[in-house]
Amino acid sequence: MSAPRKPLRSRSRALAAVVAASALALSACGGGDDAGGSGDDGGSSVEPVSQEEIDEAMSTPTTLTFWTWLPDAQKEVDLFEAAYPDIDVELVNAGQGLDQYTKLRTAIRAGEGAPDVVQIEYQYLPSFTLGGDLLDLGPYGAAELEDTYPEWVWEQITQGEGVYGIPQDIGPMGSLYRQDILDEVGITAPTTWDEFAEAARTMRQAKPDTYLTNMPGNDPGQFVGLLWQNGAKPFGFDGDQTVTIDLDTPEVTEVVDYWQGLIQEDAVSTDADFNDQWYQGLSNGKYASWQTAAWGPVFLQGTAANTSGLWRAAPLPAWEEGDTATGNWGGSTDAVLSSTENPIAAAQLAKFINTDPESALTMATEQFLFVPSDVVLEDPTFLEAAPEFFGGQQVNQLYTDLSEEVDTDFGWLPFMDYVYNSFNDTLGTAIDEGGDMEAGLQAWEEDITSYAEQQGFTVQ
Amino acid sequence: MTATTPAPTVDALAADPAPRRRGRGSTGRRSPLLTVLVLLTLPYFLLPLFWLVVASTKDNADLFTSFGLWFADFNLLNNLQDVFTAQGGVFWSWIGNTVLYAGVAGVGAAFLATAAGYAFAKYSFPAGTAMFSVVLGAIMVPTTALAIPTYLLFAEVDLTNTRWAVILPSLVSPFGVYLMRVYAADAVPSELMEAARVDGAGELRIFFTVALRLLAPGFITVLLFQLVATWNNYFLPLIMLSTPSKFPLTVGLAQWQSTAAGGSGAQALFSSVITGSLVSVVPLVIAFLYLQKYWQAGLATGGVKG
């Protein structure tokens, strides 16, 4: 395991004295004690926590802080609090994605204000395990959950023997189409990317205001998901000091070249996604399809409600006819910080929310997350749901099947926020401007490589 | 503060300057041409605000489908309800925090600056000039560039993510000290202080009982200055705070905006962001309109006497 980083603390103790002296007025009102220092990394060979210890912890009055941006997370928390009346959960929405991670790092660095349980997306787990900031949940009853998740999902949350998060939802990728527009133009949902390109051109000619799809320059998550589908393995981290950055492979270049061609002939649009323009594009038929993850169908129902009944779901087009592989885009875990004073209760909360049948089903059917636990993926009411929005199609069943097709062995770098930010500045800009995506790809690789070296990693 | 009238400038500061000018102005003749020219530029300043009012009355769908500069279905009340109930009514906390931060920082900064500016103006003491020069130089230090080191320091003393983290740095207004020094030099006559001394008053008593009253207009100017600066501050609280219930309006609204644009399962909050913006603007606009003459007065001091 990597040595836990103790930023600032030891280094500037002398300086802190100076500061304390000159800022005497401040320290008087600081109020916080330095309780967060329990970050010592016990490794992963810790004895499992016994049931007695769990029972004791769960009947001791405790307050937990839980950071999540899941809307209405209170529903699941209520269930948890009903099951464990002595535990009080304080729910905080500290922003979504990067906003929240920034705040989380701030709190970790400050040694104060960090939550006990926190929502973290899969690709960001390594950036927190790197500093020893996450608790290994294995000894807290997570290890036995292995069989209840698809294999690739389990791979995503483990590092060596350690289990660093409980999966909340996943995003195996498929394709959503506006069936009415496809019919109007006379094309069927393409099954290969070659067909897809053809259809994109046809669409442009037949319906000048519509694009078959949109390729945003600001969504590394989606783009990486498409690389994942093609079997690329651009990133890797050995959990210690060595990272792999490999963007110059045939699997990657094939995807980049493909989109570059479509973008440059204006066969697809390149609007930034998840902003107001793009929402409108989805609801007013500017885009006739969206290559999206399992959370996409429900998301669409909320943002393009006026197009109900017009959409259909299908797998992603394949690179080779008959190929069924897909990638993953998004999804989250609930992780426990190693600084928590109540590791048992915190781990129970993370587990309960995502694996208690009632709680997990609530998430799946009311908040519409794609919960990967068997308690949901094997539940008939979930699988057989046939939303009117998709013309009665059993979308959940489709995505459940797709989730079996995700490549198991896809890794991340322990600094994905930098990687994604850098994507926007390089490859993403090339997409946005219809520029040279090959060069953008190269710039991206160089940028993250030099960052990794700067940060002291050995780059392979 | 008996018969001694402060210098003429001070008079001008305290009162609305308009009456003084009548008669002195050109020929007093008004120009329709100039008026029309100026009025033609006003839509530039007012149209965005008009848009804000119009947009606050629309629901999410109308925001993107109806004409931006005119009303569609009237949903203001719904929007307001959303704003004040979203995420457990956190908007209320944001308003409270903003008022708290701006109020404490405004009063605190004004008081510190008044005491210091008065001392720099009315006493000569070793290192006084040197200190004042340092303070003056600090006007040029970009406060945002300092926010990150300040954040790191606060992390050392466990002050990040506390309300102090926003308030303490906002208590320092070098420009306020400069303003008060210039202002106090004229507003508090030395003879008056001398007279008070003869009556046996201590120096601090002179400040609190005699000078402070004369310095009131300057005090209010600095207060307003810092009030607005803190009200509008975004960078500092963005860095310092991580718990939403401690956010001021600016950070909260920006977070809603990025959540609205954030995707994956989030609600579309656009109409709440817009209506919340309107709500956050209204108090300041009212304060501005109401206290406008103090503003002008105080700024006149700083600008003229430099």
Added chain:
Amino acid sequence: MSAPTTARPAGGASAPGRAGPRRGPSPSVRRQRRAAYLLVAPFMLVFAAMLVVPLVYAAYLSLFREQLVGGNSFVGLENYARALGDAAFGSGVVRVTLFLVIQVPIMLGLALLFALALDSGRLYAQRFVRLSIFLPYAVPSVVATLMWGYLYGPDFGPFTQVAEMVGLPAPPFLSSGWMLGSLMNILTWEFIGYNMIIMYAALRAVPADLYEAARMDGAGEFRIAWSIKIPAIRSAILLTVIFSVIGSYQLFNEPNLLQTVAPNVIDSAYTPNLYAYNLAFTSQDLNYSAAVAFLLAAGIAVVSYVVQLTSQRRARS
């Protein structure tokens, strides 16, 4: 607003008539000094803690490098050398300099015109005009940027809607070519009124008799404005220039918030301040970020000082 001219020792303190001991200050002077220190102390304390210490700390931090792997080490001035050769930082500085050179004269020029128009006393609805122009300053920059972000929208913004109505192509406010201009517009909108009020207030305080003579000589309003009024408020104008210089180099809120609308146009180093922020919080490179922030602060101080110096020299010549 220059230190040397204002720093005249204030009266009253050391009244020479009152004979005291030859050596050392008299008891009353000592009392006054004590009072002066007491009055200055609270501010100076907070000032030191909130401004001086962070500045020193930034300088200190900037001499180290902390890596995600390998820990912390002293690197001397390496971070500065890196910053000076950093193309991303450089392009940000160039961009805000360009911003400064174009936007500040426009904004201050307009502010001055409005101030003069108001001061001429020839406007109907004077109060309404003054308030209308000043109103945007009451809008927090966060809100102002959100607003303009919507107004600029390339599909549904009002400008686009109007352009479509009259059959023109939509103005691409958020494209990379237009973005800097669009930012300039937001800043101009926000701060014309503020600067106008500073200048207007200064104009009101110019003694009227200065004009009378010129008017007697038959000078027109424009001439009076040009050769009497503007020189009379030069220190107020200087103040607005320096504040604008500082403001431009510190640009953060507006580009940061427009990033959600135009993520690929505004990159992570669009302005130096945005760069420093991203270095600290995305790259987790606090030391380098401190160096950048420190360089930025030093740069601003130098530029403001130069502005002040040249204007003083010009005033004297």
